[in-house]
Amino acid sequence: MGTITVRNLADDVKQKLRERAAARGVSMEEEARDILGKSVLSAGAAAAPEGETLYATIRSLVEPHGGFDIALPRRSQSAANRMTLSAKRILLIIGGGIAAYKSLDLIRRLRKRGASVRVVMTSAAQEFVTTLSAGALSADHVFTDLFDRNDEHDVGHIRLSRDADLLVVAPATADLMAKLANGHANDLASTVLLATDKKVLMAPAMNPRMWSHPATRRNRATMQKDGIAFVGPAKGEMAESNEAGEGRMAEPLEIVAAIEAMLDEKPKPLAGRRIIVTSGPTHEPIDPVRYIANRSSGKQGHAIAAALAKLGADVRLVSGPVNIADPAGVKTTHVETAVEMKDAVESLLPADAAVFVAAVADWRTANASGEKIKKVAGKGPPALQMVENPDILASIGHHAQRPGLVVGFAAETQDLIGNAEAKLRKKGADFIVANDVSHASGIGPSGVMGGDRNKVRIVSRTGVEEWPEMGKDEVAARLAALIAERLQATVV
Numbered sequence: 001m002g003t004i005t006v007r008n009l010a011d012d013v014k015q016k017l018r019e020r021a022a023a024r025g026v027s028m029e030e031e032a033r034d035i036l037g038k039s040v041l042s043a044g045a046a047a048a049p050e051g052e053t054l055y056a057t058i059r060s061l062v063e064p065h066g067g068f069d070i071a072l073p074r075r076s077q078s079a080a081n082r083m084t085l086s087a088k089r090i091l092l093i094i095g096g097g098i099a100a101y102k103s104l105d106l107i108r109r110l111r112k113r114g115a116s117v118r119v120v121m122t123s124a125a126q127e128f129v130t131t132l133s134a135g136a137l138s139a140d141h142v143f144t145d146l147f148d149r150n151d152e153h154d155v156g157h158i159r160l161s162r163d164a165d166l167l168v169v170a171p172a173t174a175d176l177m178a179k180l181a182n183g184h185a186n187d188l189a190s191t192v193l194l195a196t197d198k199k200v201l202m203a204p205a206m207n208p209r210m211w212s213h214p215a216t217r218r219n220r221a222t223m224q225k226d227g228i229a230f231v232g233p234a235k236g237e238m239a240e241s242n243e244a245g246e247g248r249m250a251e252p253l254e255i256v257a258a259i260e261a262m263l264d265e266k267p268k269p270l271a272g273r274r275i276i277v278t279s280g281p282t283h284e285p286i287d288p289v290r291y292i293a294n295r296s297s298g299k300q301g302h303a304i305a306a307a308l309a310k311l312g313a314d315v316r317l318v319s320g321p322v323n324i325a326d327p328a329g330v331k332t333t334h335v336e337t338a339v340e341m342k343d344a345v346e347s348l349l350p351a352d353a354a355v356f357v358a359a360v361a362d363w364r365t366a367n368a369s370g371e372k373i374k375k376v377a378g379k380g381p382p383a384l385q386m387v388e389n390p391d392i393l394a395s396i397g398h399h400a401q402r403p404g405l406v407v408g409f410a411a412e413t414q415d416l417i418g419n420a421e422a423k424l425r426k427k428g429a430d431f432i433v434a435n436d437v438s439h440a441s442g443i444g445p446s447g448v449m450g451g452d453r454n455k456v457r458i459v460s461r462t463g464v465e466e467w468p469e470m471g472k473d474e475v476a477a478r479l480a481a482l483i484a485e486r487l488q489a490t491v492v
Helices: 011-024 028-041 049-065 100-112 131-138 156-163 174-182 188-195 208-212 214-225 252-263 299-310 338-347 392-397 416-427 472-488
Strands: 089-094 116-121 166-172 199-204 234-237 244-248 274-279 284-287 290-292 314-319 331-334 353-356 363-365 386-388 405-412 431-436 456-460 463-466
Touching (some): 089 188, 100 116, 100 131, 116 131, 116 156, 174 188, 174 199, 252 299, 290 363, 353 472, 392 405, 405 472, 416 456
Parallel strands (some): 089 166, 274 314
Antiparallel strands (some): 456 463
């Protein structure tokens, strides 16, 4: 499947994209999406020659690589409708770490959504990014010194700590976390954090060994008990050579999503409800380098977990191996196999509801080899003895601690409704979300599994409700609303 990335494009196309993106204050990727979206949504209407030429160029680059898969902007996603943080005041504290460069993009993302941003920078942060950069992006004064005569004439650190709707620390270094956890206040950043009466969100960023150190773990646990929220860190390559692991700061859009969730003042119909969600594939080992799996990307399951969290639920996500970030505001357990997933789900009971989106492998090898199975000349492939994996949906659907609402998914390539109805009867679910994952489904060039769109039917004992094709985030939001409605009508 081909996707649009900067590296796919010729230099002249990159330059044109760069110029157009800079003029609008967006990224090159966003500019490419807008051009493609306008070309497609115009549905034959005459497009601007420049956009048409660029559209054709990008398509010609991508199609030879196996398809044209890009999220198109919907008409409802106008600039006005994206002002999700309009009139919100964010105080951003930038700690000293290489991830500080991401905080500049975070400022831009927040202001694009209507927030006003004031910035506090530690002395260490100024070794990585400049106050000039942060000030230019925030369009405000950058605060750095606890004893600044101009800022402190009216006890400025108290004013900063109280004037904001939310304090965000990104990157949150081990030092800043230790100061807040232990009540230290020897610079502007730590003093502001200690003096605030507002919510605080931390985006940790540090070397993996620093993150896993018992002192850092204790400090995080202390802050969580004090009501501090966290987003990330993620796993990945570090700035240091040959260093990798958990410690990368969450990406700016992940932090924005966490901020939006914390400042969302809409009613929370799922507040106080605990909901389990499974997502992604499972990997069933054959030997140390081979495994049985499927094409699930985890996009739909992760989107459902995030949508439920936005409605106030305490969401516990059990995820198989995926290449997407954990949803903000969701507690995630990572597993590999079906047996591990079943054990993780059962350990999270009791719960008010459970949504089984994961595409669990039906079978596993009876005895996975401890060594790589070698190919031997003249001999055929080894015979693999297969055994059935546990049926997680059925086990929870008939469990002594069965949640009040159990939702299953049915990914089928034939007889969609018939198979979903049979699954509903057999598994003990309240309803089944059925989707056609065959290539004949017509859902995008890559199909449902791995793609960004879906078309589902809600199969229950009262009948079948067909939903139109929509983005997976929209399916998630609509399903979360349905779950909230069912739970409000059910005593659980």
